[in-house]
Amino acid sequence: EANTKKDKSVLQAKLTKLALQIGYGGTVVAVLTVLILVIRFSVETFFVEGRSWSLQYIQQFVKFFIIGVTVLVVAVPEGLPLAVTLSLAYSVRKMMYDNNLVRHLHACETMGNATAICSDKTGTLTTNRMTVVQCYIADRTYRRVPQSKDLPRHIVDTIVTLISINSGYTSKLIPPATPGELPKQVGNKTECALLGLVTQWGRSYESERSEITEEHIFKVFTFNSVRKSMSTVVPGRRDQGGGYRVFTKGASEIVLKKCSWIHSRNAEVRKLSVSDISWIISNVVEPMASEGYRTLCLAYKNYVTDTPKPNEEMASETIDWDMEDNIVNNLTCLAILGIEDPVRPEVPQAIRKCQRSGITVRMVTGDNINTAKSIAIKCGILLSRDNSLVLDGTTFNKLIRDRPDGPVRQELLDKVWPMLRVLARSSPADKYTLVKGMIESRLFKKREVVAVTGDGTNDGPALKRADVGFAMGIAGTDVAKEASDIILMDDNFTSIVKAVMWGRNVYDSIAKFLQFQLTVNVVAVFVAFLGACAIKDSPLKAIQMLWVNLIMDTLASLALATELPSEELLERKPYGRTKPLISTMMLVNIAGHAIYQISIILLVLFYGETLFDIDNGREIGLHSPPSQHFTIIFNAFVMMTLFNEINARKIHGQRNVFEGLTRNIVFIVIWTSTFILQIIIVEFGGTAFSTTNLTLEQWVWCFLFGSGELLWGQVVISFPTHRLIKYRTKNSKEKCTQKLEMLEKQFETDEDDFSDDIPKGQILWIRGLTRLQHQVCSFIISQKLQNHFN
Template identity: 65%
Template sequence: MVIFYRLMEFCIQSNDLKIDESSLTGESDHVKKGESFDPMVLSGTHVMEGSGKMLVSAVGVNSQAGIIFTLLGAAVDQQEAEIKKMKKEAKKQRKKKSLTGDEENVTGNSHMNSPAPVANKHDEAQDGKENHVSAEKSSSDSHRKEKSVLQAKLTKLAIQIGYAGSTIAVLTVLILVINFCIDIFLTNPRPWKNTYVNDLVRHFIIGVTVLVVAVPEGLPLAVTLSLAYSVKKMMKDNNLVRHLDACETMGNATAICSDKTGTLTTNRMTVVQSYICEQLCKTMPKFSDIPGHVGELIIQGIAVNCAYTSRVMPPDEVNELPKQVGNKTECALLGFVQGLGKNYQTIRDDYPEETFTRVYTFNSVRKSMSTVIPRAEGGYRLFTKGASEIILHKCAFIYGHDGRLEKFTRDMQERLLKQVIEPMACDGLRTICIAFREFVPGKAEINQVHIENEPNWDDEDNTVNNLTCLCVVGIEDPVRPEVPDAIKKCQKAGITVRMVTGDNVNTARSIATKCGIVKPNEDFLILEGKEFNRRIRDSTGEVQQHLLDKVWPKLRVLARSSPTDKYTLVKGIIDSNISDNREVVAVTGDGTNDGPALKKADVGFAMGIAGTDVAKEASDIILTDDNFSSIVKAVMWGRNVYDSIAKFLQFQLTVNVVAVIVAFIGACAVKDSPLKAVQMLWVNLIMDTLASLALATELPTDDLLLRKPYGRTKPLISRTMMKNILGQAIYQLAVIFSLLFVGDQLLDIESGRENIGKGPTQHFTVIFNSFVMMTLFNEFNARKIHGQRNVFEGIFTNPIFYTIWIGTCFAQVLIIQYGKMAFSTKSLSLEQWLWCLFFGVGTLLWGQLVTTVPTRKIPKILSWGRGHPEEYTEAIAIGEEKFDLDSDKKPRAGQILWIRGLTRLQTQLRVIRAFKSTLEDLEERRSVHSLHSLHSLRSSRSHTGPWPPRPLSDITYIDEDPATTKLSPQQASKTSERDDQRLLSPNTLRLPPHHPQFAHHAPSPAANAAANNSELPKPVHETRI
């Protein structure tokens, strides 16, 4: 699978070559290319079938895509320049009106005296500005991405915490103000002084500080840090994450639909059994034991009817195995030829690809590949290889004992299937049949076809029929040694693994058994694609969900399946309602036709080695090693993201509860908060920025796979977490209030309650320091959210955590001892510091007591962040709504505040996409040239060459992902979830109507470099799928 980026090429040799030009023309049908018809291959298009050689004729901005894309960039710059010019002219006009305003008022005809062209120009500027703004708005609001499960739960939780915090903040301000008014105007009536304004402002600041502490603005940072850190670390685990939300979605995965070849197996194939001339060999046969004419046909059929890009190379080291380059199945057959002592390259030199008469390339429908070559004696010879049971049904003859030609009857076919092919498949071997057919102009033998003229090669069904079977080989593809253990971990983690493969059902059953997907005597289904479709479709051939719901829960292996079957299975599992929680499905794929299934899945895994570009573009994560065990690591990282956010929430909510209640009770009891505004902001810094960095970078452990998936409806704050939050809050509040009311007597220091507004005191400094110490030591407790007792387990595996913790402690010492008026603190003695440390260490001991309390006694109503993600749609929509300040309906100030707060929770999750967009814009600017040169270049190109250019449709958007330009309706919604599209209206671009616009990637530096060196000789590219 190849995508041509920034190239324009001419096809000089092709075999059944078909190109997807939907990104250029908007047409979904594949376009056939050839030397004598439509040979031009344009940039941005995809090779979907076949193979060919191309002569590069233009690269970079000289290609058709480069010209149009540069036009778009130049047009945007021109539009921006026009808008700036209009704004300047409008500003000059306003200045002119302001200078002549008095005179105009006297005459009373200011509008009449104003020059009409200026007014028109001003209106044009306004129109241009409005068009520009509307284009930006349509770009941002063109689609609303469906929020992931974690995002939805965090949004719901933020709303709940925000309402609670705002309520207490308002009450705190009211109580402080009421107490102040009672004291000034009622208890001891005094005249109003201007200095009282400072007191009211101080009360208001305390309320705002409570609100700042209560609102969890550190959540976006924690989410972003956790995701970014996980994505970076996942690269080392061979997971290239393309969409951030896929990382946390894997934590909820309940089903994995995996390919077999290369994912569950090593994808290093070798021929271990062969059936030639009624002789079954379980070792490598000798060429001398094979009848001469049969052996020559087998070697020629393998050498010619395999992609010439598939080769077996000598090993780099003496004791290593030969290197397989290209298709692994074909490499196994070529290795079989070498094992017979023959050189396949000699035959390829005699039959270069240019001499091929016709090639029927392999695809999921044919499940075979056929090549027609000319015979030296005249006529043609067709070689075919493919799935054994399919090819055998097309065979009418077979070479028997001693190479005698025999008719291949149905009974012989059934006997061969049962006695040879099925035992091979039961051993986990992939069986391949090799056959041939000859077309001769003269006298024809019984297995030959007499021809007068060249056959109709387009009639494939009649051409590839009545074949002569040469041999059947069994190819071994061993199971990866780490896969059985990985699948066992998935099953313990509550994840169902299903194998979806195109191999024989017996082969699939054997591999599934070796992997541990199915076990003997288990009541699970192993179906072929035909039987699967028969069970799930009604009499009209339509898929029925209720029928599919009877199949998929027990289905473990789907053999001889097509990409359509995979898509149907994935869609059916996702759309099923037979359980309370919707299944979260991950899918692996490597082929172009796997794109729909990868898009439909909650998480799509593409193969980095064997995967096509279309599959990679449709995926969320790319497995750089094509290994199933890497998927298990992705599950661990996904669950670790959930745990990291939960740890941060457990820590932050404890601080929130304590700080808010202390501020509130302090306002009621002592008419001031024991924790000053700057002190609470320091605590807010500890619990937001530093804690998110410390707790969001924990490494995953194998214990994550011992739990079931979280599920879409499980609350983000579990009862165990709420028990820890409330338990620690009770301890800290007891300590703080004890210090507040009797701490001055206990420590024999001056009371801070009687010195309100008279500067910092040691009393309130001890309260502040004890609170910070308890918060810091509680950070250890927050590392465990599932009731574990050893809170120090694995602490030294995260140097970020203990570095931040030690640094925060050091900063706290400096603040207490040297902060003074800046932090409203007074230096403490050693004894007072020991008391603060004692209270801090007490949180660790208290945490052990809290862990002992049974979780089942905690009411479920205390679990926050519960509910279906669909319930959050309205709240999320409010957070993203863009209010028009000129509209009749004005939002309330409080509503605007919460809207902005909720929007912040969404913003940082878009950081990476913003960087991506910025980089692409920079690359666009580099390719901008003058419109005049582009018009002349395009004009000169349009009048040269023997082939007229293909018409281009005028579509009005730029899609950053060419793989999404050809999608079925079912995939459209998935595309809108993951791809940011930048809409550019004709008014914004100001392009002439005849200018083509199409979807394409931004130019890469490599492409620009190629454009700068376009005078060099153009290379010949060879492409094969």
């Protein structure tokens, strides 16, 4: 499952669809333009004027073909990949400073569309600096860790040995460099918390390890997500009967069920009954967990060579040390420890930002359900006023399957995950199931864009399947990092929020570029097409079109792709998978500014000679010198395009288009350079650019036409978009209804699609199942449609 290929990213899918639509539209207009020019010229020349064929006419047809190619070049958004790449590359470089190491470019923009985050608890939401704060030893609960002198000595000795030996020897505490600082925890943080208890009691875990080195360890049952415990078998001491000792630590509920004995208040060993275990879980484990503490149970068992005590067993050569169920069983409970991992102080605010921006945060952890619930409340994932679900792995699997060993049913999972906020005591398989189910949900308008955090090797499949996988840079394994898209260098949830902000900024940068480019496309294509129909020529020459194409592709993409993100990006909902790339406001902006620019161009084209007292350029021949008339059209078009580039910086209806402009020096430099280059091209381009000198008055008019874009932009923003939104929503509803009708037809077809040689009883049985499935699916889809559109 770890090699599961991801779907195309959300933005890639939308851009591919949009580029194809624009390409088809541009091709149609280009072909129509050439056909109209050729047909009109042929009719007027050969039928109306009655001329015969001449080789000179080839020049006219070549000119028509060039105009068509120019229209196609301008219409096709070949600058779109450049804008995407520039925006991603710029954002990826900047994200490094926010502790986000991006491994895959697409993850950057996908994060901006994220609607759900499935986060680990330890290290991501918490500080990952654990400390033992409570304990239950010898039938007594201590709200604070007692001093070793207040406990039975032999119990303390056994606990110290257990903690020191039954752990990874790579876990250790490094003394602080300066007084007053805490020791540095290296290795597994839970084990470091236990080692901290040893040092707090004034004992040395290193001396214990020096007596029993790794070579002396007889057998190790390592911790994993299934057993949720770790056990180590070492040779027993001679003064304790020789043989072997089994040390175990792990999740309290699991290890307690493997215990048959416990030390009582007088330090003697007594039998541990099922009711005693239930009492300890209810009165010790759950209260600790409800305060947000991770609980661990420490237990042991002795295999002796002489007469065994009631809680011991005889050591013999017939013991099968690979039979874990027999070895890690009938244990003696030493202690239950409550370990605190404080919530990072900045996490609650970061989660509130996510929730305000339309992102649902879910905690997926292996901890006790009460511990997970307590941490979730502290973080703000769980709110007192909602009816969110808090489940453990066992209950979760019961709800999404018909039988314990059966496959996951998506329709059952779709009833669970929308309200699920905390999944405790979960395995990596549970995390993968949840992520996969959310992404492949069959609920209309509910397909999530999911980000997942993970640090372990077993988290690889979930990280790979998620739309964006975040691996921990500090605590993460190499496998987790390899399966991820982004590495959190500081293992902090707040860095995920910054990734969301950068992702939305990438998405918005590309949307800004699209809004700007499509306006230019519409105007340029319309003018070329109208010119072909009205004056048998394009007012904008091929070389001029290519300069405009350069402005709107290369330079504009660089200018708009370098916008810095702001907190404002987190104040809106994510786009998600289904929302169109071109929003309603963008459509209004494109149409509104295109109308303005076309109106100005048509005004100058048909009345320019009167307005500016110049020669009419509409009747100029093929080889005539450039005219002031068409130069004004070209210059006015470029000026309007440049000022509309400023309008394009805002795509959500903001009126202040200059807000944040001073932060983007690249935009200012490119815009100013383009303006200067336009002056040079007009004044000195000559025949090469089909331009001629303009007077100061004509320049002023062109500048006024261009700056009028800023004023017109305020008018466009005031356009009531609610009716258009309702219309688009209605269309979306109709499409969903069509899907339902297609599904019904499919069921009807499937029902009748039987071979004649199938027995009639089987046909009736299959028809009955098909109809039942049809009715269930129709009901679910209808309910989702009704809930969504009401």
